[in-house]
Each structure stands twice: as structure tokens, then as C-alpha cells.
Amino acid sequence: MPNVKFTYALKRFFPALKEIPAGGKSFREIFTELEIHYPGITSYILDEQGSLRKHVNIFIDGKMIHDRKTLSDVFTNNSEIYIMQALSGG
Amino acid sequence: MKPTLLLGTRKGLIAYRFANGNWSVENLSFEGVPVSIAYSDERTGTWWACLDNGHWGVKLHRSTDRGNTWSEVTAPAYPEGAEVKDGMPATTRYLWSMAHGGKKFPSRLWIGTDPGGLFMSEDGGNNFQLVESLWNHPTRKEGWFGGGRDLPGIHSILVDPRNEDHIHIGISCAGVFETMDAGKTWSIRNKGMSADFLPDPNAETGYDPHIVVAAHTNPDVLWQQNHCGIFRSVDGAKNWLEIDQSGGPAYFGFAITVAEDNADQAWVAPAHSDVTRTAIKGSLCICRTDDGGKTWKEQRKGLPQQNCFDIVYRHCLASSGEAVAFGTTTGNLFYSPDRGESWQVLNNYLPMVYSVQFAD
Numbered sequence: 001m002p003n004v005k006f007t008y009a010l011k012r013f014f015p016a017l018k019e020i021p022a023g024g025k026s027f028r029e030i031f032t033e034l035e036i037h038y039p040g041i042t043s044y045i046l047d048e049q050g051s052l053r054k055h056v057n058i059f060i061d062g063k064m065i066h067d068r069k070t071l072s073d074v075f076t077n078n079s080e081i082y083i084m085q086a087l088s089g090g
Numbered sequence: 091m092k093p094t095l096l097l098g099t100r101k102g103l104i105a106y107r108f109a110n111g112n113w114s115v116e117n118l119s120f121e122g123v124p125v126s127i128a129y130s131d132e133r134t135g136t137w138w139a140c141l142d143n144g145h146w147g148v149k150l151h152r153s154t155d156r157g158n159t160w161s162e163v164t165a166p167a168y169p170e171g172a173e174v175k176d177g178m179p180a181t182t183r184y185l186w187s188m189a190h191g192g193k194k195f196p197s198r199l200w201i202g203t204d205p206g207g208l209f210m211s212e213d214g215g216n217n218f219q220l221v222e223s224l225w226n227h228p229t230r231k232e233g234w235f236g237g238g239r240d241l242p243g244i245h246s247i248l249v250d251p252r253n254e255d256h257i258h259i260g261i262s263c264a265g266v267f268e269t270m271d272a273g274k275t276w277s278i279r280n281k282g283m284s285a286d287f288l289p290d291p292n293a294e295t296g297y298d299p300h301i302v303v304a305a306h307t308n309p310d311v312l313w314q315q316n317h318c319g320i321f322r323s324v325d326g327a328k329n330w331l332e333i334d335q336s337g338g339p340a341y342f343g344f345a346i347t348v349a350e351d352n353a354d355q356a357w358v359a360p361a362h363s364d365v366t367r368t369a370i371k372g373s374l375c376i377c378r379t380d381d382g383g384k385t386w387k388e389q390r391k392g393l394p395q396q397n398c399f400d401i402v403y404r405h406c407l408a409s410s411g412e413a414v415a416f417g418t419t420t421g422n423l424f425y426s427p428d429r430g431e432s433w434q435v436l437n438n439y440l441p442m443v444y445s446v447q448f449a450d
Contacts, residue, residue: 013146040162044146047181048167055145085145 002075004030007084014038022081027058027071030081045083046071055086091413091448095436096137097423098125098405098445103139105157106423106436113425113436117157127405129188130449133196137449138215140185140201148182150201152215166201166209166218174205174241175231182207184239187405189247192254200257202244206234208259210273221273229264229278233295237263237317238404245404246302250309258302258312258327265297266314266327282330284318300344301404305353313356313383315346315404320358322383333383339370340377340386345407345416349429354382357389357414357430359402369398376407376416378430392433393424403444410448417443 001023011017017038024030031042045056052058052068059065059082065073075081095106095113103125107116120139127140137157141149150165165182172180184204191198191210199211201218207225209218224230234242239262246260255272258279265280278294285297298317305311310326319341320334334341339360349355357378362370373395377386394400400418407416414426421440424433 009145043149043165043167044143047147047179049170049172049179049181051179051181053145053147088144 001077002030002079002081004034004081004083006082009085010041010044010083013044014041017041027073055088057084057086058082059084091411091427092450094130094449095408095415095423095425096128096130096445096447096449097417097440097443098128098140099417099421099441099443100124101441103128103137103157104440105137119153119157119160120151125444126185127188127445128447129445130447131190131199132450133190133193135450138188140188142184148185148203150185150215163215164217166203166207166220168207169220172207172220172225180205180207183241184243186239186243186245187247189249192249192251194254198254200247200249202247202259202261204239204241204243206230206242206244206261206264208244208247208273223274224259224267224269224276227267227276229295233293234261234264235296237298238300246299248302248304248309248312250304252309258304260299260302260314262300262317263298264295266299266302266312268327279323279327280330281328282323282332283316283321284332286318301346303346303348303356305348306350308353311348311353311382313346313348315343315358317342317364320346320383324382331383333379335377335386338377338386339375339388340379343402344404345402347407347409347414349409350411352380355380355429356383357407357409358386359407359416361401367401369394369400372396372398374398374400374418376414376426376430376433389426389430389433391431392426392435394422405445405447406443408446408448413448415446415448417446419443 001021004022022033060075093108097104102121103119105117106113124142129138137153139151151160153160168180174180187202189200197214201209208221211218248258250256299314302314312323321330322333343360345359374393376389417423423436
């Protein structure tokens, strides 16, 4: 199953956060599983309409996803999904 | 005077406590995180922190032990399919105001947001629902727009203590709206206002009340520091009268606060026009009226009078008893023990201040 990695910045809100295999063929299924391990984490990554937050990025096997609105980008069972944030602010 | 000053700042929530004649920091929470509003519910003493996690979205936390521990609750969220305008999905971008629902409704809380939605909780803040009647108001999509923020926002929520279903709200830019039935129906209350930035200065909506407050001793007396001057109503917002100072500093600004014991006494924090938004001529002053806005007095003693750029955001001027306090955009916190006659510096090195509230 796909392996999900997270930016260290999310550990502030989810101290136990670590790399995790998450079953699912779509991002919707991935987030459903992530919620089981880290309740509330979806709201940090997606807004309430299901779109990727403005300053968050998701990479599939090193490539940034294209569809930030409905997260329809395709991944495989062996993919690495990496969730990171923009290095912005001050 | 209530002995706590609760600050929302660009880098966290900071609480000051007054004891033995001195203010000192009691609590720092959410270090590094913008706190748009720090709010104490006077009914319970619960502290609320409205967070603007730039990357991770808007969050809401509460503490029942004066900030020692916090728990996250679900922040107000727009229902699926809600749109700011046609084709633009609505998401909570900022929590801009918070008010408790009054003694008759101990579990009721209100939150105002950018992009213009009012939210209500009937379970002590565990869940917030969008007030659909206001969101679906026929003026919203075409008659409201951004002011202070990119999209419309609700920054003022005034619950009438005589009838806690009776509420005024302030929206930038739309104006003042009133409900008599806890948000089921709404009336526009902009009569007497002006909006010189609009193509039609007497439009139904589009006004920019930077903040609206009610007098504690007479909730029918409402004050607003508007983008286009200072206005007052003595009939529950049915009619507004311009009361700013001709030729004086009390005209443009963001903040206003009313004395707890006097519906005719209020303070404003003047700024130099909407073009520059700096302290007027490099000096900081607070203006006080004791006669409902007929005359204004400049209060400068103890405030910087040169090389100063501070302005005071809309939620950052507060009063309690004889005390007045305000925080500024450049991180200064001032306190007056004598209704503004003299000022003391509490801190010159805070982050930008977003909200100031006196609390128990």
C-alpha cells in the first residue's frame, strides 16, 4: 500500500506523527485512513470543500500533484505520497 | 477594572495579569501562531483562541484553566457547496469576531468570519453552524465586498443583554445588520451612514464600519468607527449620526470602545487617513468624548509624540472601569488607569497586536 510521509511542521499539531502505510486507491480513501490514526489531520491539509490548502503541497513519487481541487492525481500501490508545506511566512 | 488583559497577536496569545499594582505576563500560548482573536467568555471564564495557521488553516481552541492547557474544537466550516460568489467555493479564511450568546443561552456562542459567514453554536462551542439566513441574504453576493480583508468579513457581534435573540453585527464591507430572532431574519441598518468610496454613497450596503460597539448602560446606544468617520446611534441603529471631529484627529481609525458606566463616553484611536494608515504626524493619541461625540479631547500624556508609526487595529482598544488599554500594529501595549488622562507602557516589544480584551 502507498506510503505516506509528512513534513516535520505537522508534528507540532500531531506529536506522534510518523511515516505510515495507508491503504486506498484514492486520496479520499487515504485521508479516511489517516483520520483513524491522527484524528483531525485532514482539516490541516484540506479545506472544508476538500481542496488542498493554499500553502500545502502533495508529491506522488517526487512529483507535485496537478489537481489541487479534487485530488484526482493517480498513484500506485507502491507510491510514496509526501505531504509538505510551503516555506513561506515570517 | 477587570484584572486580566487578553491579547491576540501575530505570534501567539499573551495574557497579562494585574496584581500588586503591576501588570505582568501570566500566560503565553501558541507561540509563533497568529491569533486573530483571543476571547474570554465572561460567563464561564473559558478562554478561546482563534488561530490563523497560515499553512494549515483556521483553527479554534479553548482553555478552561486560563491557558495552561488547550483543546482544539472543530472550527467553523462552510457546508459543502457554499459559495462566496458563483464559482468560488467558500472556506473559512479567518475568524474575526467572537461573542457569547448571553445568560439566557449559556451554551450559545457566535463567531464572525471572512468570507462573510456568521456561525452559531448551541452546544458550548463543540460545533458551529453557518447562519444560513444571513449567508443567503439577497444583498450578499453582489452588495458585500472586501474591506480590511480581501473578502467580506464579520468583525462585530453585539448581543443585546435585554433580549439575547436581538443582535447587531458589523460587516466590512456591507454595514450593520440586525436580527430580532437569533439570526432567522435580518434587517439592514445603514440609515444615515455615508460611504464616499462607493459610486452611490447612499447605497443599501457596501459600508465599512471598521468596528461597531454598544454601550453597556444602554444597548440602544451604538457607536461605530467607520472608514468614513465616526457614527453614533441612540435608537438601536435605526438612524446613524456622524459625530467625528471637524478638523481634528478623531475621524479616521479602526477602533472604538465605550465606557462601562457611561453611554456618552467613548475612546477612539485616530490614524492618518486611509491613504497612509500611520500615526498622525508621527505622534500617537487617543481621543475621548464625554458627551456622545459632540466634542473630543486628545489624550497624549505618556504616548510617543514623534517618530511613531503605530496604528490600532479594530479589536485592540478596550476599557474596563477606570482603565483603558490598547495594543498597536508595531507591538506596543499601553495602559491608562485614569480613563486615558495618562498612559503607561506595558511592553514595546510585542508582536503586531490583533485583539485586546479585559477579562476576569
